Amino acid sequence: MATRPTARTPHAATGHAPAAALRLCVRRAALLALAALAAGLGAPRPSAAQWPNGITIDQTPHNLTRPAKNTDPDMRNRIADFDEICVYCHAPHWGAGPTPLWNRPNPAGGYRMPEINDPDMIQDPQPTGNSVKCLSCHDGTIGLDGVIKPPITFSGPRFGQTIDECEGCHSGGNPAGGIDWEGVWLDTDLRKQHPFSVLYDPSRDPNFRSIAEVEAAGLVLYDGKVQCMTCHEPHTERYRPFLRIPRTGFCSVCHIGNPGESTAHHW
Numbered sequence: 001m002a003t004r005p006t007a008r009t010p011h012a013a014t015g016h017a018p019a020a021a022l023r024l025c026v027r028r029a030a031l032l033a034l035a036a037l038a039a040g041l042g043a044p045r046p047s048a049a050q051w052p053n054g055i056t057i058d059q060t061p062h063n064l065t066r067p068a069k070n071t072d073p074d075m076r077n078r079i080a081d082f083d084e085i086c087v088y089c090h091a092p093h094w095g096a097g098p099t100p101l102w103n104r105p106n107p108a109g110g111y112r113m114p115e116i117n118d119p120d121m122i123q124d125p126q127p128t129g130n131s132v133k134c135l136s137c138h139d140g141t142i143g144l145d146g147v148i149k150p151p152i153t154f155s156g157p158r159f160g161q162t163i164d165e166c167e168g169c170h171s172g173g174n175p176a177g178g179i180d181w182e183g184v185w186l187d188t189d190l191r192k193q194h195p196f197s198v199l200y201d202p203s204r205d206p207n208f209r210s211i212a213e214v215e216a217a218g219l220v221l222y223d224g225k226v227q228c229m230t231c232h233e234p235h236t237e238r239y240r241p242f243l244r245i246p247r248t249g250f251c252s253v254c255h256i257g258n259p260g261e262s263t264a265h266h267w
């Protein structure tokens, strides 16, 4: 089980030499200067640092062809360019994995599940359903390009870089490019995460709304369970970060009263 370092410095995960770090700083300084110049000229700031709030998946961080095609020296040989967005998760034709044409291996398991202080509902002992699929990238154990079947047109090497290796550089919003990765690597120790793979049963706890209310609000239960995709929809960032509904009032879709925490994941 991976232990999560408390402090991470850029390049820590990759063991890059300080020269690379220096190169990075120089590049950032140049970018900042450019940004300042652009601001001074009243031109729009360079927008490479930000993803648009994409309606379609190509405009979201789940378009992995984008980092794969990035020409920055630090980005070289990190993720295979399959030249197709869906393939990092789905195999369109080969039916390599279980429905819906899932194209990624399942992670090995051995998770520490979220710990509920005063549990009333039943949480599966290990992740189930679509949560396993999300964890096949987000727990940092399987390379982002570690799909079961790459496209037949693909002959290049694969690099097997995991999301925690990406986070080694992309932390706290640095370097520019991509998103602020703080929290994107969930790890196999899931104690800091919101409970999931839980059978949603408000009859066990008066502080929760009815199933009908939850579904009417736009959240989705899978076999009656709260899974990652109850709250998230991985194909669109209409509501960032990949949320099904806007953030306002999000928690009180299920919880009656304040669940006592301001964020769904790290507390």
Ligand code: HEC
Residues within 6 Å of the ligand: 057, 062, 063, 085, 086, 087, 088, 089, 090, 099, 100, 129, 130, 133, 134, 234, 235
């Ligand atoms: C980052 C991973 C990821 C990418 C990339 C991705 N999907 Fe998905 N997709 C998922 C997951 C996870 C599910 C739900 C699997 C399940 O229900 O077990 C899903 C489900 C689906 C479904 C079933 C209906 C649904 O919404 O539940 C369709 C259709 C689909 N995806 C199409 C696509 C297409 C087309 C692309 C490329 C444009 C794509 N997906 C890219 C992760 C992804």
Ligand code: HEC
Residues within 6 Å of the ligand: 061, 062, 067, 088, 089, 104, 130, 133, 134, 135, 136, 137, 138, 144, 163, 178, 179, 180, 181, 184, 228, 229, 232, 233, 234, 237, 240, 241, 242
């Ligand atoms: C193929 C690997 C892969 C799979 C499968 C995957 N993700 Fe991701 N996800 C990523 C990567 C990589 C990033 C960060 C990308 C970046 O910043 O460039 C990310 C980012 C995110 C973010 C942050 C987005 C933001 O705008 O801040 C959320 C939320 C997220 N994923 C949820 C999910 C959920 C939920 C699932 C399952 C339904 C899932 N992901 C499946 C690779 C994956």
Ligand code: HEC
Residues within 6 Å of the ligand: 011, 014, 016, 024, 031, 048, 049, 066, 067, 070, 072, 074, 075, 078, 079, 144, 161, 162, 163, 165, 166, 167, 168, 169, 170, 175, 176, 177, 178, 179
């Ligand atoms: C050694 C440091 C380093 C590592 C490790 C790293 N990146 Fe990057 N990444 C960068 C730099 C530098 C840039 C370019 C920043 C810029 O353009 O201003 C970048 C840019 C990006 C972008 C923006 C691409 C674009 O065209 O807009 C994404 C997305 C991204 N990285 C994702 C990833 C993913 C996914 C991984 C892991 C597979 C990863 N990075 C690993 C340093 C790194």
Ligand code: HEC
Residues within 6 Å of the ligand: 131, 134, 135, 138, 182, 183, 184, 185, 186, 193, 194, 195, 196, 226, 227, 228, 229, 230, 231, 232, 241, 243, 250, 262, 263, 264, 265, 266
């Ligand atoms: C009960 C709803 C809910 C469930 C279940 C849930 N999430 Fe989230 N998730 C959220 C919300 C809300 C945010 C935005 C939190 C914020 O920005 O304060 C979020 C943020 C994220 C992020 C962005 C990083 C961060 O912490 O800000 C990732 C990645 C993510 N979720 C992945 C997952 C995965 C993978 C699962 C399943 C193992 C999951 N989520 C289950 C509601 C949920």
Ligand code: HEC
Residues within 6 Å of the ligand: 115, 116, 117, 118, 119, 120, 121, 122, 194, 195, 198, 199, 200, 201, 205, 214, 219, 226, 230, 231, 250, 251, 252, 253, 254, 255, 259, 260, 261, 262, 263, 264
């Ligand atoms: C889809 C329904 C749903 C949504 C939306 C939801 N939760 Fe929960 N939450 C649950 C369930 C189910 C439990 C476990 C209840 C139990 O077993 O008693 C839970 C438990 C919790 C707990 C208790 C953990 C503990 O240790 O006792 C906290 C805190 C929490 N949620 C916070 C939040 C926050 C913050 C949000 C909004 C970002 C949120 N929840 C959104 C369903 C939801």
